Amino acid sequence: MNLNLTLVGQAISFAIFVWFCMKFVWPPVIAALEERSKKIADGLEAANRASRDLELAQEQADKILRDSKENAAEIIEQANKRANQMIDEAKEQVIADGKRLREAAQAEIEQDALRAKEALRAQVSALAFAGAEKILGATIDEKAHSEIVEQLAKEL
Amino acid sequence: MGIESPSAASYIKHHLQNLTFGQHPDGTWGFAHSAKEAAEMGFWAIHLDTLAVSAALGLLFLWLFRIAAKKASTDTPTGLQNFVELMVEFVDGSVKETFHGKSKVIAPLALTIFVWVFLLNLMDLVPVDFLPAVAQFIGVNVFGADPHHVYFKFVPTTDLNATLGMSLSVFVLIVFYSIKVKGISGFVGELTLQPFGKWMIPFNFLLEGVGLLAKPVSLALRLFGNLYAGELIFILIALLPWGLQWALSVPWAIFHILVIVLQAFIFMMLTIVYLSMAHEDH
Numbered sequence: 001m002n003l004n005l006t007l008v009g010q011a012i013s014f015a016i017f018v019w020f021c022m023k024f025v026w027p028p029v030i031a032a033l034e035e036r037s038k039k040i041a042d043g044l045e046a047a048n049r050a051s052r053d054l055e056l057a058q059e060q061a062d063k064i065l066r067d068s069k070e071n072a073a074e075i076i077e078q079a080n081k082r083a084n085q086m087i088d089e090a091k092e093q094v095i096a097d098g099k100r101l102r103e104a105a106q107a108e109i110e111q112d113a114l115r116a117k118e119a120l121r122a123q124v125s126a127l128a129f130a131g132a133e134k135i136l137g138a139t140i141d142e143k144a145h146s147e148i149v150e151q152l153a154k155e156l
Numbered sequence: 157m158g159i160e161s162p163s164a165a166s167y168i169k170h171h172l173q174n175l176t177f178g179q180h181p182d183g184t185w186g187f188a189h190s191a192k193e194a195a196e197m198g199f200w201a202i203h204l205d206t207l208a209v210s211a212a213l214g215l216l217f218l219w220l221f222r223i224a225a226k227k228a229s230t231d232t233p234t235g236l237q238n239f240v241e242l243m244v245e246f247v248d249g250s251v252k253e254t255f256h257g258k259s260k261v262i263a264p265l266a267l268t269i270f271v272w273v274f275l276l277n278l279m280d281l282v283p284v285d286f287l288p289a290v291a292q293f294i295g296v297n298v299f300g301a302d303p304h305h306v307y308f309k310f311v312p313t314t315d316l317n318a319t320l321g322m323s324l325s326v327f328v329l330i331v332f333y334s335i336k337v338k339g340i341s342g343f344v345g346e347l348t349l350q351p352f353g354k355w356m357i358p359f360n361f362l363l364e365g366v367g368l369l370a371k372p373v374s375l376a377l378r379l380f381g382n383l384y385a386g387e388l389i390f391i392l393i394a395l396l397p398w399g400l401q402w403a404l405s406v407p408w409a410i411f412h413i414l415v416i417v418l419q420a421f422i423f424m425m426l427t428i429v430y431l432s433m434a435h436e437d438h
Binding site for chain 1: 174176178194195197198199200201202203206207210211214217218221222224225226228229230240241244245248260261263264265267268272312315316317318320321322324325
């Protein structure tokens, strides 16, 4: 077991290996490692952010859904109300129309009756004349007696 | 077993001898043919096996990690990139837990230590005779060497030179950062003015000096000791009759999987701790 120059040789190769390792091996590997861990950290953060965003979006969607449901309910209610109102209005209209029509018809009927009465009256006076002529067998001065007949007709 | 049924002692010795190149006492250069010759070469010799295996494994580490580093992107990682990222994240986490200063060196340093030391230790799990036999075959047939004299220790961390080479580099970094952060006066003050104040400077210096020097020595010896002992057990197991070896070598290897990872981790962690201590003011 002799100590000799091998010791120096070994120290020299050691120094060269350490130098090479320091220059060409360590930096690229450690740089890649650090970059990767940064990348992973970034990725995790992005995932976190995304899940937070998702939660937010879910909440928003829920809110929109709730709002729209409320809206729809309101609209339906309004529509119902409006429909009822329209039905009521239509009913009133119909009632009013019917009444007016009935009144018009009544008035016409009354007028017709009046007109028929006039016509009847005229015919009655003529008939009365004709009857009297026949009964009396003589010509009655129409002018002289028309006053009496007209009075008679008015009494009918 | 090795060659021509050597005695147990010579078999073990053969396995614990590095392939040493240096100057013989007579002035010629060459390989040491025995432990004695290697010892005679003194300090100015090198263990070719330790250097070659550790350099090859270091290059393997850098090559693999460089491939992954080139492809590194923020996409889903697959295969090799996954493994490399796992290692880098693990080391980065360990460093960030312990070291609170700012330094571009410490994390790559820790990664290099962990993976490299692990790979060096991993050679311990290759059967003890397998790779040396390959080396012997090449030595005999390519270089025409005497098979008895082809030594090859395949686990660099069982060579104290390898572990001490690394721990002394760490020691240099400790001193460098101590001076860089606290200044020379701060560093010297730390070594001499505590724990007993300025009237006990020599005593303080002795205490703190030993403490400082103990760091690289303990770092090197811990790794070396664990792996050397583990390897020795494997060698001893290899001396058993071949039909029985598995009964011991398999449990020991499984246990050793834990040891080699743990030792690599301890070496890395202590380096981080020492360097973070160097960065802190008391």
